[in-house]
Amino acid sequence: MNGSVARPPAGLRLRIGVLALQGAFREHISFLARLGAEAREVRTARELEGLHGLVIPGGESTTMGLLMEAGRLVEPLRAFARNHPVFGTCAGLIMLAKATTERDQTMLGVLDVTVRRNAFGRQPRSFEAPVELYLGSGKPEMFHGIFIRAPWVEDIGYGVEVIARYSGRVVGVRQGNTLAVSFHPELGSDPKLHAYFLELVEASLS
Template identity: 55%
Template sequence: MSTTIGVLAVQGDVREHLRVLGGLGVRATTVRRPSEVEACDGLVVPGGESTTMAKLARAFDLLEPLRQRVKEGLPVFGTCAGMIMLADRVEDGTADQETIGGLDITVRRNAFGRQVDSFEEDLSFEGLAEPVHAVFIRAPWVEAVGSEVEVLARVNSGPAAGRIVAVRQGPLMATSFHPEVGGDPRVHRRFVDLVEGS
């Protein structure tokens, strides 16, 4: 039976993730209902706007089912706003900011600045031989990690050098950047391997 990986489809760059996952040979499907959360072997929470995404997830009755599946060990990969959605703690969030949680990290929203401060950089990524071309768009960064969290990538240069931009904790993985743009499927491949190995 083929692996089914859902992409949370309330807001954000859903199509791009579906395309990359489909190219890796998994069954990729949109997730908008609690029953669809149950049907997934793994889930991608895409980039977008984290406060809007959380409100829509709440409106679609998805937050509690998502939190429950994360507690049960569902592999989840969050990119950009998806990293914020998986974080246990958020800096510079709104007063009523809700997350799915599960990742023992403190994340700072819009850490790199506004849309005009978006940038691209080649990053060394733990476990990958060649650098990953990372696209950062109004991206968060990780301020602090818990003892169980593995740091997968950091910014190499510039004023944000050394900032953590990719992490993994058990079946949960997150990047500040958008691996779904740029045509390099290796970060998604890591996640698919994580799902298939769990």
């Protein structure tokens, strides 16, 4: 994986769902479409069928959990994430994690990390800053990170790889085919992380 634009197997266009309950799901769809994927909004369990991967965007994680419960999506999403590549951003990282440091909330629990919600401060302290990305090329690549009430990863479990750091804090991880970051790549202009995710999806099909 080197962060280059993903290419699906011959004759196959990657079908990627974007959970469309909250957050900048349209921006994720735009990025994925630019990279050649067929991106679809997902609001029901049935809409997960036939997908090769899924993006869980930002938003407010407690509210997102309640919406998942109301739509009977928790177990279908959990099952999908255990068997397919998933990319979570900001609140999506929280939803994928096994635990938070603050309080119990609905989580999918498929990523062996503990996260701290609003770790950098709430809305007035949202900011943009360069992030160090580690995508397998040896030296870190710089990426423009947009942090909005962002979490950070407080603790990682066995088999979890750190892929992004900011100011010494872990802000991006990968475990198998699960990828998650604290910031919002969909709000910037660099497709690197979306392309990297598509490479994970492509590799899962080979």
